[in-house]
Amino acid sequence: MQEKMQRVISFVESYIHQLPRENHKRRQCFLLFLTGIICCTGGVGxxxxxxxxxxPYLAAMCSSVVTLGVYSLYTAFKGLRKRDVSVFSHLILFICIIISLTDYPITNIPRSSHTYLLVYSIxxxxxxxxxSNYFKNYIPLFSLLLYFILSVSDISFTSEDFHPPVPIMNNGVYVNYAICLLLxxxxxxIYRSDYTNEKYIECALTKAMIKNELFICYQPQIDNNGHVRSAEALLRWKHPTKGFISPxxxxxxAEASGLIIPLGYxxxxxxxxxxRIMNSHNINVKVSVNLSPLQLMEPGFTYNAQAILDKESISFNRITLEVTESTFYYDKKKIAMMMNDLSEKGVSWSLDDLGSGYASLNVLNEMPFDEVKIDRSLLKNGVNDVKNLVIIENIIEMAKKTGMSVVVEGVETEKMAQILFNMGNVILQGFHYSRPLPLDEFVAFMKRDHSFSGCN
Incomplete structure (x- = not known):
């Protein structure tokens, strides 16, 4: 039973993922899906x-409802195009009118089939x-007008072949009203729901934290001697149906929804x-963890971080917290106090993505940074971009004079590594040395002879 339910959930998730990005169109697809299910079920019944x-004539009419249901389901999965809007709007109106005309009021049994016209109008x-006005105003208004006309009149087919038997009419009142209420x-x-990609990701990410779909990879950082100096912890998400989802x-x-706070913890x-597992293998590298501005602004962050490290018997001086300069768009004074407090406990601070945003010299001067990370964008043109190489060299020189270490991200080739090492005492990170590795692979990597030749 649980396996079947998981299959249904996976099907729904994959269906949501392939829907159009625009929220209104997603709602239309969901309504078509609901209409298709009800029309197929009701039509067959x-x-x-x-x-x-x-x-037989009434049965043939009801088979048209099944046809409408199949078309609705097909359109729900394929997507509603302009031509489909016209076909579907006229087809459902026609079927609602025909079904309504088979119904006629008799003593103690009110007419009920015409209620579908009211549902269609809304x-x-x-x-x-x-x-266009024709579809969004005129057709719904015409449907509403027909509903009121049929409510106060006994207009119907005159032939007995198109009149339902009295027992069916008696039970049909309850069935029709129940279906109309459900619709x-x-x-x-559906109209009030939010089916955007962002909303879906938010819901799926909440489940991912519970279902162990998230895991951490570690990318080694190499010093001038060719040794692993530290590693950056990178969050990864493997969704059961969509595969790996990019951070x-x-x-x-997660940041927009506030999920980044529990996710960060x-x-x-x-x-x-x-x-702690690395310690059991005698691996004692320092690990860098990315931090969101919202986490730093959260009351009690220092206390909660202390509790987590104490629980796992990890010292603060084994952790480097990485923040971007966008962090300081918030309450800079409060953040500075938080950073200084954690620095006193032994935490190292790294300014991430230097070179990808606005000038950060004031931030480096005012905050207790121990390290700067040069963004991979400065290396995107490789060794041929002389201007960017000069910028990197100046950053390395500035860091040396101010006592900060420098990490350069996005190193892809040995030639680039040699150029950067020749600029000074730097730490390099990139696919030239290793991709981000799951814990077991990182442990195996560290246990091998991971010294890299050619380093100064």
């Missing part, structure tokens, strides 16, 4: 009842609001656990 009652006004409720829920996709969503706790 009514067709069977009329065949059993020897009413759904059309809400879900066709981006279409109305579904329309309102560039889910980290901004999860990362710090997982890194400390992994470091």
């Amino acid at each position: 009514w067709s069977g009842a009329y065949i059993y009652s020897d009413k 759904g059309g006004m809400l879900f066709l609001r981006n279409e 109305m409720f579904g329309i309102l829920v 560039d996709s889910f980290i901004p969503v 999860w990362v710090l706790e997982q890194v400390c656990r992994d470091m």
Whole structure:
């Protein structure tokens, strides 16, 4: 049972992922999906009842409802195009009118089939609001007008072949009203719901923390002697149906939704656990952990971080916390106090992505940074970009005079590594040395002879 439920959830998740990015179009697809399910189920049920009652013409009419349901499901998965809007709007209106005309009021049994016209009118006004006036106003208004006309009249087909048997009409009142209420409720829920990619990622990320879909990889950082000086902890997410999701996709969503705070604590706790495993293998490298500005602004961050490190018996001086200069767009004074407090406990601070944003010299002067990380964007043109190489060399020289270490990200070739090492005492990180490694692979990497030749 649990396996079947997981398959259903995976199907729904993959369906959401392939929907159009625009939220309104996603809502339309969900409404079409709901309409398709109800039309197929209801159409098959009514067709069977009329065949059993020897009413073949009515059964044929109800089979058209099944056709509408299949078309709705097909459109829900394919996406609603302009042509589909026209076809679907006229087709469902026509079927609602035909079904309504089979219904006629008799003593103690009110007419009920025409209620679908009211549901269609409301759904059309809400879900066709981006279409032309004809579709978003005139057709819903015409449907509403027909609903009121049929409510106060006994207009219907005159032939007995198109009149349902009285027992079916008696039960059909409850069935029709129940289906209409379900559709109305579904329309309102779908209309009020947020089906954006960001919302989906937010919900999926919440589940990912619980279902152990997240894990940490470690990318080695190499010093001038060719030894692993430290490692950067990088968060990774392997979704069960979508595969690996880039941090560039889910980290901004986590920050916008506030999930970054519990996610940040999860990362710090997982890194400390992994470091305890590294200790058991006599691996004692320093680990860098990325920190969001929202985490630093969160009351009690220092206390919570202390509790996590104490729990795993990890010393603060084994941790480097990386922040970007966007952190200081917030309350700079409060953040400076937080950083100084953690510095006193032994934490090292690294300014991440230097060279990717605005000038950060004031930030370096005012905050207790021990390290700067040169962004990979300065290396994107390789050894041929003389201007960027001069900038990097000046940063290395400045860091040397101010007592800060320098990490250069995005090193892809031996030639680039040699040029950077010749500039001074730097630490290099990139695919030239290693991709980010899961814990077991990182431990194996450290146990091998991981000295790199050619370093000064």
